[in-house]
Amino acid sequence: MNMLDIMKIGPAVPVVQIDEIVQAAPLAKALAKGGLKVVELTLRTECALDGVKAMQDAAPDLVVGMGTIRTPADVDRSLEAGAAFIVSPGCYPALLAAMKSSGAPALPGVATAGEAMAASAAGFSELKFFPAEAAGGVAFLKSLAAPLPDLTFCPTGGVKRETAGAYLALSNVACVGGGWIAPKALMSAGDWGAIEAHAWAAAKITPDISV
Ligand code: 3PG
DSSP states (O other): OOHHHHHTSOSEEEEEOOSSGGGHHHHHHHHHHTTOOEEEEESOSTTHHHHHHHHHHHSTTOEEEEEOOOSHHHHHHHHHTTOSSEEOSSOOHHHHHHHHHHOSOEEOEEOSHHHHHHHHHTTOOEEEETTTTTTTHHHHHHHHTTTOTTOEEEEOSSOOHHHHHHHHTSTTBSOEEESTTSOHHHHHHTOHHHHHHHHHHHHTOOOOTTO
16 A cells, blocks of 8 residues: 555544553554554654554554654654654654665655655655644645646644544545644543444544535
8 A cells, every 4th residue: 555545544544642652552453443444653652663653563453654754764663663644743854865775665744835845756655744823724625636636645643533524525635634633631541432432433534515
């Protein structure tokens, strides 16, 4: 699967953080039972690298990618850990080059037209728009569709279930990402049932064409 195939699997990609490795399996199972098939596990904790395999083993049909990729070394260690794709919150030339040369499906992060153009020139057609709400939201992405029609985005950062549909209605959006599906409080409480319910609701989000 290439990056666009992965983005088109479902409308929403949960952006998750595991603080302890024991959270990986129940989280993966809750997301999969809720009907989600793609997850971005953030490289923000010590156990995140081991978490890729733990989530994959617990829910074999889940496509587990690694997010918060900040350096070329992060690219290497994430792919060695088994990540199916890699996501960065922003980009700079050396990181774009490392993501590209890895050959893995990759979603570099951009927040401006110039960054989107730089990522496009580096060979990327699929991009994470981050932080989506703070950087201009739906109106910003809509404005990019005419000058940069070949680019497809996954807006993430401040996107919620209630606002996801407006992004999904845009011609240049394939899916949205968000932390709301498995928030820290539910993770710490081990409330896998509530996370499954959030996943269930997220998997059902449809484009909001009224916006
Ligand atoms: C990310 O890394 O993409 C964000 O932390 C997710 O943002 P959110 O928690 O505001 O959805």
